[in-house]
Amino acid sequence: MAFLEIDGLKKRFGNVEILKGIDVELEKGGFLVLVGPSGCGKSTLLNTIAGLETITEGEIRVDGRAINDLHPSKRDIAMVFQSYALYPNMTVAGNIAFGMEMRGVPAAERQKAIDKVAKILQIGHLLQRKPSQLSGGQRQRVAMGRALVRDPKLFLFDEPLSNLDAKLRVDMRIEIKRLHATTGTTIVYVTHDQIEAMTLATKIAVMRDGEVQQFGTPAEIYNNPTNVFVADFMGSPAMNLIPAKIDANGSGLSVVLDRDTRQPIVLPMPGAPAGLAAFKDKQVIFGVRPEALTDPEGAERNGSEIATADCHIEVVEPAGSDTFAVTNLGGKGVVARLRADARIQPGTSTPLAFNLSKAVFFDPATEKRIL
Amino acid sequence: MSAVTSPARPASSGVRARTLNRIVIYGLLALFAIFYLMPLFVMLVTSLKTMDEIQNGNMLSLPHAPTFEPWIKAWSEVCSGLTCVGMKGYFWNSIKMVVPAVLISTLLGALNGYVLTKWRFRGHTLVFAMMLFACFIPFQSVLLPMATILGSLGRFGVTLQNATGFNFGLGNSTVNLVFVHVVYGLGFTTLFFRNYYEAFPTELVKAAQVDGASFFQIFRRIMLPNSLPIIVVTVIYQFTNIWNDFLFASAYAGSGDVMPMTVALNNVVNTSTGVVEYNVNMAAAMIAALPTLIVYVVAGRYFVRGLMAGAVKG
Numbered sequence: 001m002a003f004l005e006i007d008g009l010k011k012r013f014g015n016v017e018i019l020k021g022i023d024v025e026l027e028k029g030g031f032l033v034l035v036g037p038s039g040c041g042k043s044t045l046l047n048t049i050a051g052l053e054t055i056t057e058g059e060i061r062v063d064g065r066a067i068n069d070l071h072p073s074k075r076d077i078a079m080v081f082q083s084y085a086l087y088p089n090m091t092v093a094g095n096i097a098f099g100m101e102m103r104g105v106p107a108a109e110r111q112k113a114i115d116k117v118a119k120i121l122q123i124g125h126l127l128q129r130k131p132s133q134l135s136g137g138q139r140q141r142v143a144m145g146r147a148l149v150r151d152p153k154l155f156l157f158d159e160p161l162s163n164l165d166a167k168l169r170v171d172m173r174i175e176i177k178r179l180h181a182t183t184g185t186t187i188v189y190v191t192h193d194q195i196e197a198m199t200l201a202t203k204i205a206v207m208r209d210g211e212v213q214q215f216g217t218p219a220e221i222y223n224n225p226t227n228v229f230v231a232d233f234m235g236s237p238a239m240n241l242i243p244a245k246i247d248a249n250g251s252g253l254s255v256v257l258d259r260d261t262r263q264p265i266v267l268p269m270p271g272a273p274a275g276l277a278a279f280k281d282k283q284v285i286f287g288v289r290p291e292a293l294t295d296p297e298g299a300e301r302n303g304s305e306i307a308t309a310d311c312h313i314e315v316v317e318p319a320g321s322d323t324f325a326v327t328n329l330g331g332k333g334v335v336a337r338l339r340a341d342a343r344i345q346p347g348t349s350t351p352l353a354f355n356l357s358k359a360v361f362f363d364p365a366t367e368k369r370i371l
Numbered sequence: 372m373s374a375v376t377s378p379a380r381p382a383s384s385g386v387r388a389r390t391l392n393r394i395v396i397y398g399l400l401a402l403f404a405i406f407y408l409m410p411l412f413v414m415l416v417t418s419l420k421t422m423d424e425i426q427n428g429n430m431l432s433l434p435h436a437p438t439f440e441p442w443i444k445a446w447s448e449v450c451s452g453l454t455c456v457g458m459k460g461y462f463w464n465s466i467k468m469v470v471p472a473v474l475i476s477t478l479l480g481a482l483n484g485y486v487l488t489k490w491r492f493r494g495h496t497l498v499f500a501m502m503l504f505a506c507f508i509p510f511q512s513v514l515l516p517m518a519t520i521l522g523s524l525g526r527f528g529v530t531l532q533n534a535t536g537f538n539f540g541l542g543n544s545t546v547n548l549v550f551v552h553v554v555y556g557l558g559f560t561t562l563f564f565r566n567y568y569e570a571f572p573t574e575l576v577k578a579a580q581v582d583g584a585s586f587f588q589i590f591r592r593i594m595l596p597n598s599l600p601i602i603v604v605t606v607i608y609q610f611t612n613i614w615n616d617f618l619f620a621s622a623y624a625g626s627g628d629v630m631p632m633t634v635a636l637n638n639v640v641n642t643s644t645g646v647v648e649y650n651v652n653m654a655a656a657m658i659a660a661l662p663t664l665i666v667y668v669v670a671g672r673y674f675v676r677g678l679m680a681g682a683v684k685g
Contacts, residue, residue: 050576075581083580089596098592099582317385 001064003028003186004049004154008056011044011210018044020210022058026203026233031180031187035197036207037233042190043158045207049188050079050156062153075104079156082163084139086131086146093127098144117149120179137168144179155314158191161196175201194234198222206230225360232288237337240293243330243364244286246279253277255286255359257329265309265329267354275370276361284363284370288326290324290337292358298339299353311352316344327352398597409629418442418653425649441650445658449651451638453632458655460628461635465614466662468545468631471551473609479553479603480560485594487561488568489576490586499565505558513555521547521623544624547630551623560605567601568594603673611663632659 004351011019019041026032036043047053049060051072067075078099086095097110109180110125118124121141131139140160147155160176177200180187191197195353197204198218206213206221206229214226225231245256253272257265270274276284299306314333315326317328324339336352344350348353359371413430419437420428428435447457486492487499528541540546571594579589595602620631630638636659640652667674 047577050577050581052580072577074580077581079581081574081578083572083574085574085591087575087597089593098579098584101585102588146578200579310666363483 003030003063004188005059005061006045006049007059007061009045009048009060010056011041011048012056014181018210019048019055022210022212024203024205024212026186026188026217028063029184029186031189031200033197033201033204034188034190034207034232035192035194035204036213037192040207041210042192042207044154044208046158046188046190048095048295050077051075054371076153077156078150078152078158079158080143080147082133084143084160086139086142088131091128091130092123092134092142092145095131095142096127096149099146099150114150116225117145120148121145127141138166138173140172144176148179148183149220149228152187155185155187157187159191160189161191162193176200193271195236198234202245204234206233208233213221219252223358224369225287226369228285228287228362230360231360235289237290237324237335239287239289239361240329240332240334242286242288242332244284246276246282250279253280253285257286258331259312259329260331261291262312265311267307267309267356269305269359271305271357273361273371277360279363279370280293283364285367286330286359286366287362290335292355293334293336294353294355295336295338295342295344296353297349298342299355305356307354307356308351309354310349312349313344313346316346325350325352414657417655420645422648422650423597441648441654444648445639447652448489448640449648449655450485450634451643452624452626452642454565454628458632458635458639458658461630461632461660463656464545464624464629464635465481465632468548468552468615469610471661472549472556472613473606475549476553476556476560477602477605479557480562481564481595481598481602482590483561483566484564484566485590487565488571489589489594496538499561502558502561502565504553506562508558511554513551514618514622517554517619518622518667522551544629547623548619550676551619552609552616555619556609558613558670559608563601563605563608564598567598571597599685600667600673603670607666607674614663 001110004026006022006024009022010017019148022045024032027243034045037044044053048055048068051067051070055068055234058068059066062075062077085090087098090098093114097198100110100113114127115124118127121144122131123138125143125147126134126138126142131142143160147251157176159268161172164172173196177183180200189196198221201218204218204221205215206228214230215223216224221230221234225234225239228241230243242257247256247266249253249266253269255267255269257267259265289366296306297310311327311329311343313325315325317324317326318340321340323340323342323344325336325338325342325344326332327336338344362368363370375598401620416432416434417425417430418441420434421436421438421440424435445457446459448455449457451458451461483502487495524547525542528543531541532538544606571625575593575597576589579593606668615633616631617633617637621634621637624630625634637657
């Protein structure tokens with residue numbers, strides 16, 4: 001039995017169904033990230049776990065106990081809000097201790113708990129300040145301190161890093177990960193940033209329109225997306241989704257990628273998924289991540305299914321650590337990820353290596369993965 | 372402008388035009404300021420003069436020998452109707468009415484605003500629209516129905532008096548006026564607080580809920596301590612309105628020693644026995660106007676800030 005279990009959870013506002021039957025579970029000490037575009041229902045789902053929103057149907061259980069009808073304060077949860085939601089009229093110490101004060105914890109005990117948390121988060125020197133006198137990163141720490149001090153069963157984070165600048169966000173991301181590793185708490189974390197999702201999570205739930213599109217480990221989500229949406233949403237730069245045709249030549253199947261003026265590229269697929277045979281002579285969506293489309297020298301030497309084809313390079317983007325090259329296949333811009341020192345010129349033709357063992361196929365009608 | 376369109380012209384003409392503009396603008400502003408301050412000035416200097424000086428001198432001239440005699444007389448001796456005990460009793464009547472009325476209406480307005488923004492219920496917009504409508508009901512139309520209600524409350528007070536030996540303040544003129552002003556002021560105070568709390572971050576309320584704070588704990592510990600600007604606005608507005616109210620005061624407490632300041636002042640000025648003591652009347656009027664002035668001077672800088680709160684983000 002998992003630590004956090006969400007069973008068939010539905011949420012309706014009038015006639016509008018915001019959450020359409022969510023089934024998710026998380027083991028103790030796990031880190032669940034709910035990720036998706038704006039309006040997918042991820043924050044609503046978090047609020048239902050917190051008890052700030054009621055649910056229409058289903059059940060939420062923590063440690064085997066149904067909590068969906070309990071008041072937020074009775075659920076043994078702590079929450080970090082997007083805006084940090086620090087009480088402006090109280091000092092940092094007052095903010096951290098407010099929850100304990102409300103539960104009638106004696107002052108001496110409160111002080112001890114504040115000191116302990118302040119030490120973990122290194123905010124001891126800030127305890128007597130008001131939130132308005134803190135920087136963004138400091139506020140973030142205090143907000144986490146307010147959650148940590150309660151030592152709850154479950155931590156809820158609602159896009160906690162979205163108000164920080166890019167560098168601080170990376171620092172705090174590492175900090176949160178370290179915190180999770182050292183304290184072993186169970187965390188549910190909402191974000192729209194797929195990098196945060198990939199780096200932090202032990203389990204990811206990719207959501208869209210109130211439905212979980214895919215639920216799994218970061219590696220599963222990244223390498224085996226179940227549909228076009230997940231494939232497109234996770235990963236940066238995004239997966240190349242190229243319209244292609246399946247051809248049968250003799251023994252095996254091959255993928256045909258159209259090009260504007262020149263001969264189409266034909267990639268033999270000896271290890272094609274079984275379901276692909278049904279799409280013979282039909283259109284599919286051929287998905288290949290930028291790192292699986294690279295210069296032949298940079299391609300995995302021991303990759304079993306490397307196919308090389310000349311591609312016309314339209315744009316070259318040196319990003320420092322890598323060089324991205326944009327070519328055009330099947331009428332779409334396709335990004336290849338090359339080594340930083342790859343010698344490549346826009347406007348020329350260059351051989352690119354397709355790592356076909358990493359390629360995935362989708363049915364263009366249902367947008368589902370072809371297995 | 373002219374400097375831009377015709378750069379050949381000497382720059383000084385543009386400067387001269389600007390100076391002229393300034394003179395006109397500041398001249399007009401000064402004129403209006405003098406116009407508005409003139410009555411206050413006349414009141415003040417007249418209240419410090421002797422009757423001789425008033426009768427023989429210029430209204431605008433400064434007093435030759437300033438005296439506080441009229442102020443003392445106004446405070447403790449002047450006649451209102453037939454009783455000659457000065458304004459002090461009526462002054463305290465007003466204080467006893469205005470302080471509870473302001474506190475209660477402000478607190479209830481804050482509570483209404485809190486519920487209407489953070490604990491929304493079905494039909495909250497309708498309730499707010501009706502509260503808003505209350506702001507536009509003219510005083511006069513309330514007079515008769517309110518008199519009926521106060522009469523009933525008074526009779527109920529007598530019943531309670533007979534049954535329990537205590538009337539719980541029902542039928543008392545000051546209590547009646549507090550009641551009237553709270554009811555009438557509720558529309559305004561609710562409007563002020565609702566608009567202020569509309570921009571108040573809801574996440575703070577949610578965070579407090581997760582922290583285990585109850586409905587009233589959130590109100591007292593989170594909402595009220597962060598509402599200083601709007602509390603000041605509401606208090607100034609309510610204090611000024613209730614203190615200066617004459618219609619309700621004269622209708623429901625228009626005679627005897629329960630009169631508020633405004634009614635008493637009117638009676639003092641209208642008392643026609645012998646010479647009209649302008650200096651005493653002016654001093655009495657100054658005393659009547661002083662509390663609202665003091666409130667504004669003490670808390671005024673929050674007033675503008677509070678009125679502008681929520682108008683722009685940040």
